[in-house]
Amino acid sequence: MNAASQPVPSLKDASTVMLVRDGAAGPEVFLQRRVGAMAFAAGMTVFPGGGVDPSDGTADIEWAGPEPAWWAEKFGTTEPRAKALVAAAVRETFEECGVLLAGPTTDTVVSDTTGYHDARGRLERRELSLAAFLAEEKLVLRADLLRPWANWITPVIEPRRYDTRFFVAVLPQGQLADGATSEAAEVQWRTPADALARWRAGTDILLPPTWAQLDAIGEFGSTVEILAVDKVIEPIMPVLSGPDGQQLLDFPNNQRYFADLPDTSRLKGSARP
Template sequence: MATFDAHPEVPPKDASTVILIRDSASGPEVFLLRRVGGMAFAGGMTVFPGGGVDPQDADADVAWSGPPVSWWAERFGVDEGRAKALVCAAVRETFEECGVLLAGPTADTVVADTAGYAQARKQLEARELSFSEFLARENLVLRADLLRPWANWITPVGEGRRYDTRFFVAAAPAGQIADGETSEAAEVTWQTPAQAVTDWIEGRTMLLPPTWSQLSSIGEYDTVADVLAAEPEIPVILPTLYQEEDGSWQVRFPGQEPYYAAGAHPWGER
């Protein structure tokens, strides 16, 4: 059994991913998007909204409501500069990828309709406008208190593109509509974790281990309130790629047994 180290020199870049949740008659649902097939990273995979931290996220001068940056730094085990960038990236990427904006005109409100910010959203995605400029122009307060830290996964050594991703959870704000109006999404959906995993087992979607793992953890809760009240431990998870005797590549990670028992497909040709 060989390990995979074609690109051992590639350092991981910081990234933020947000698991948007809402209540339903069947329990919490999560918002998922299927990435465009030709994308360089995770093309065709079903994922949560998120993306890499932008250099401007670290320098963002924004009105802030919620736990101080020092609290986020402690929870994620990083310095305050990285913590601020991760939270700003989480809110920015969620807005860019699905139109949900975790910000409001005051420290205890959230915008009810983001349709009026459609042009700004396009500018943000094209990096023609910084997130701090957008919030300042619209007199909006970043609602860090609507986010909860959830997990930390790092792309395996050997991949050509690697990310040190912090996962957050957040309840979808009332009145806002999550959509797929982004160049990165082929389709979007709301599903319970169980439905999402069933689609994967039956071959209709593709889930990478971090996505499957978060679906499994969210599926343990009965309501959105229960999810938001949880305070999970956040170990750093760095999976390992290895090659089976048949030549297929697999990934080893904590709690992997149910993933492969459910019929996970090989990691892919390398």
């Protein structure tokens, strides 16, 4: 069977959260370098995130902020799917860096997550659902702390494909983002400019969606400005274009991406969300 006749891998929903904070040189973004053994994006520098779990959004969750209908309109999807995407964003952020976008009431957020260490491990091992965790701890999911940002879809040429919604959130006061997850080899807070400079130098490898979001966030001077953006979200799915032997993935600003991409990490046809 040739490549053209092979079935296109199915898409899996995923949520990614760009966690930001104000720094001396402007907004900083939390990034993690994935361990080399990961089945997807191994060794890449990414934002916290991952696939939507079947349990995400299936149970009643105490919820503050925009309802699933609002998120569904923003992301162009159904209400149940939107609810699961938001729940996955909160769960993945807690699992991967210990930041919890939830609080005891609709207008508060926890300031110290160390007391939830055991629950965090159970969530990561899928021994506990987000809904059960929030119910046990009497916490309210703070959807109002998230903003919708982008939607990237893995190209059809890849064996693993994700329909990924990108969110942005400010690090809650008092909380610390860490690297205590089995998926991260290294974590770092960096300005977008610094992160992009490290990519151009070949120190870090950025997939096109990560590069695109860092490039966009770098335009803003504060986290207040970032949260104030009202994004119109159009799905982006890179496709191969160009003559055989010189094909590149086509996506917004792809020429800038490939012009700056270091030879040591040149991904071309395999550069993927």
